[in-house]
Amino acid sequence: MPTTSLDRVALWDGEHALPAGRISWDGDRITEVVSEAPAETPRYAVIPGLIDTHVHLGGYAGPGREQWNSAWSLVTPDVERVFHIAAQAQRAMRAGVTTVRDLAGDALQLAVARVFEDGVQVGPRVRVHGQVGMTAGHGDLFTPPHYPHxxxxxxxxxACRRLVREWARQGAHGIKIYASGGVLSMGDRVGWRNQTDDEIRATVDEAHALAMPVAAHSHDTVSARRALELGVDSIEHGTGLDASLWPIVLERDIPVAPTLLINDRLADGTIDVGDEARGKAQAVVEERDANFAGASAAGVRFVLGTDANGVMVAFGDQHEEVRLMARSFGWDAQRALASATSDAARAIGMADQIGRLAPGYGADFVVLDGRPWEDISHLDPARIVAVVSRGRVVFGSLPR
Structure with missing residues (x-):
């Protein structure tokens, strides 16, 4: 791919705004970001590609929610499912989400990640965490009890150490654990303990020995405290992060993916999942809302993490999630954008590669008709003019 430039555009580099400037890139590397003195105010703006730190790519990617249910992945062959995984990731990319982290992926997501990385197919950057959970835990209770596979x-x-090593052998980028039960798992309770301290300690120790971060699903205060004290690297959902835990989170600079939109939709019935899951979601939202405003005011690092699976939260709903985070946490527009770009990159260990518009960084960015760092309502798929992922225009066309 030849060196390409965009001139006379406003730029927000992941931290700061340039009223007008030029961005140049050569293949998948930004080569220049400079300020210019424009003859007139630019119409278009460029921001880094969004980064969703918590997704699940393995769901049905075809048209119509009515064709999807929790059994779909159980009865669909792997050779077919891999195309759905790739389609979900590409859908995210075309919506300006140029990096996703799948929390509970497997060999299929890893295969898709490698295919994109090698340029065999055009796709976003995909990070994959393998899950280490217990029998009858949140990760296990998505599968009916008598289903053999x-x-x-x-x-x-x-056993935890062995499973971590098996994920490392497959090339996983990290590990996902379940410190509590969950909302959508069958017959589960969000406050149930998942795994013992010794099991979590062994998982974290082994993962860190193999340079893999550990993300911890947590929906109550007890599980969040256990996970933090045992050394996890991020908290997913974080419903129970009350004031007693804020000092620990702040001291260790732990990122938290709040997954607001999906729990709101489950709680208010927008997503019809049955009375059991809806009741659990309502309890989660009530506790979350009691904790999160204070947590944000205290300085807790909330980063973009949607739990998107393509059905309950679509790949493209990330823009709405960021706007909801801004409203819920009382953030200004720049803080909200950072949570989905530069800070999200830091949360997944890629702060020196993506999330910024700077020389040497990956060429992932979104061209918009608006100024989302001044008005977060401008972060909207309807305003996207073009998306560049790994240096390629994958949606729309560059303005001239």
């Missing part, structure tokens, strides 16, 4: 579980410290 189940994802691996680990029920002792040694």
């Amino acid at each position: 189940r994802a691996p579980t680990a029920d002792s410290p040694d």
